[in-house]
Amino acid sequence: MAKYEQQVRDILEAIGGEENVEKATHCVTRLRFALKDEDLVDEEKLEAIDIVKGSFSTNGQFQVIIGQGTVDQVYRDMMAMTDIGEASKSDVKDASAQKMNPFQRAIKTLADIFIPILPAIVTAGLLLGLNNILTGEDIFFDGQSVVDVYPQWADLAEMIFIIAHAAFQFLPALIGWSAVRRFGGSDLLGIVLGLILVHPNLLSAWEYADAQTAGEVPVWNVFGLNVEATGYQGQVLPVLAASFILAKLELWLRSKTPDAIQLLVVAPVALLVTGLVTFIAIGPITFAAGNAITDGFVWLFDFAPAVGGFVYGLLYAPMVVTGMHHAFLAVDLQLVGTGDGTFLWPILALSNIAQGAAAFAMFFVTRNENVKGLAGTSGLSAWLGVTEPAMFGVNIRFKFPFICAIAGASIAATYISINRVLAESVGVGGVPGIFSIQAGSWLEFSIGMVIAIVVPFTLTLLYGRTIAKGQFN
Template sequence: MDLNNQAKQILEAIGGKENINAATHCVTRLRLALNDESKVDQEKLNNIEAVKGSFSTNGQFQIVIGQGTVDKVYQELISLTGIGEQTKEDVKAASSEKMNPLQKAIKVLADIFIPILPAIVTAGLLMGLNNILAGPDIFYEGQSLVDVYPQWAGLAEMINLIANTAFVFLPGLIGWSAVKKFGGSPLFGIVLGLILVHPDLMNAWDYGNALKEGNIPTWNLFGMEIEKIGYQGQVLPVLLASWVLAKSEVWLRKRIPDSLQLLIVAPTTLLVTGFLTFLLIGPAMFFVGNLLTDGLVSIFDQFAALGGLIYGGLYGLLVVTGMHHTFLAVDIQLVGSTGTTFLWPMLALSNIAQGSAAFAMFLATKDEKLKGLASTSGISAYLGITEPALFGVNLRFKYPFVIALISSGIAGMYITVARVTATSIGVGGIPGFLSISAGKWGPFFVGMAIVIILPMVITYLWAKRRGDC
């Protein structure tokens, strides 16, 4: 493959170098901030040999090239345009200028939660391993593997401790990422998050019982009674507190001489933010978070089938718009407040459905290029990354995307009625069963069968009937 010629063709298809504001690449894709995406000749771009698909998301136009080749094509591209190498941050900054307020808010949430996602997913996988060891009715009726083989109990307890750490100290992870995003010192964010789960505070899990019994511990500050409670598993309190800390730190750093910053900035920001958090931010956001959690639980309790059909069926659309990042925070809040989430299992099935639709196109098409893209993107979707399948295959032909949505809606309705939950966020595809609550694997596997068989069979038959691939 003549990579220089491929880069020239890509440049021509996207509207020339004048249309590029900023450009970088990741492991498999060119990531471009274009001045005008309407100038992209999509048909010409899709017919280029090196291009395996393209899509636009969060103000960025991304072109799927493939691992190992994308960096070479990128080097040719910047050589042709003379724009110089740029970072992901440069492209994000350029693309954010074209976003509306809602898109910017979603991007903020994505930028906060995506960096900590590996820790959360790893914790979810380890909790799944603990479920296998300690969950009853998986291998033995009414008993767990540990009950039958007590010598495994110590291993299960150690795995559970390692797995739970990310959730026990979740405010510390969020504080680090959020303060960094808002322009403050990430170290202060970690400290702030750990303050909210300090062992001297009453554990948030015990708050409900303490409230009923009327023995919530308090501080008395000059006549003000402030509840002495922690915020384990809570998302909203540390998010807002991190914003206050970062903005106050930036404000002070601009006004305090460098020689005095170590003595004044850190103590002042942490003290003021901590005081405001325990006095106002924490109680208010704790109330809002519980209201959100109780509201969702109530809706899905009363209208389980409808809720599963809507959320399961529309999750693919949320991915297309980027709004799925918002529900990452909701899932984490649900796990922190209730110990499980009923939303995440539907996410996992939605990803599998999109992968199955892509595999159907692989089976139906005679186009070798589409075969290659459909097979690799299908595998990617089965492992939790759906963008290549969505934008490279399913949305391109439209009906695979719609069939996958309908199938995931049916599966979502079924597993919601069956009360399937996940103990954590895991890998959002076939390995997702590891995060499913013990005792609910059976219904989840039925849901998995639905999103594997329905999209693959119907999409294949539809494609053959149309004869357009």
């Protein structure tokens, strides 16, 4: 007899039966289903099962929160008891994608491209935070940094900066690898394409504005066309568009080229054609488009920082529900690429903290042991940058904690936007995120964190214990 035989039967019954399951897999804490009809799910019956700590639907997948360790055994039992058959995460994603509209598929594509490179970006952000501690003034000494007071630390700080900044310096290579792979091409060619766009012989994108003002932008003459010899450091759109063309061209060439000469034809032709098209047309157009998007956000936050902060703080958590937040990672990386820092990412970090605070409040509100356990663990997870368990398992489930968290995030975001808080890089989207904030804004960001903790926690606690007394038991 399987260890969780009865629970598996109950879960299957609650999600519409085995026949309603198209694909099934699991991650560290959750069962992930691609269901034929999510309307057949009885969430109340599902969440009454003793091992189930919550459930939610996102990006065409229905996910059941079980918990680390237990979920492995539950999945094994389910596979042994049914004819569903094991599937990979990509199988479930592909099955789920078929139910999405074009907009949802576009957002999912961005997520598929950026999520694999996040570990490198977050690691770089943490290391840049360490560099900030060593080189930032007024952190430990008035008007001076650690390396000013202790010059023997200067070379170490420079080494840390180089290690940390490499991911941002060669960002197009990371995006090229992930994007070309996502579009079906050779990921190695994607890396080469990204490196081409940041070749040291090109004018750096960070020096472009000054060179343009001085009239010193280098130009190639190609068949009578004047093509600016500029790189795309810190840029996102050029390499995304170029990766799509490279992947599709590579696949077309492979289908038309005899196997015997593919090595001599496919990669050289695909890279040459894509490179020429990128430098001549794609690069300049997408470079201008990317800068226009960035300038639009900068204008809003310069012209009305309170409005910009409040609106982004208000909308960020709902965007996570739809998956749209992945689109803004591209904007964050573009802002970081300018060298001035991003004002959007600090709001993301505060939103995550607010969701965690609301979940923690539910720990004290509810008497249900399953909910209490999930609230505590998911609240901590949110404070460390992973908000889905807190949002879907607790806050959205009971609705009001989610609203309280958004209220706290909006107020905190307004405060830090008024005080021009910027992040040097994209880091851990939670409490450790302070290390990615520019050193001169640590105090203001800390006050923002206090707001993002106190407001949601207090509102959720008061509502749960007074207005809705007994409702969450």
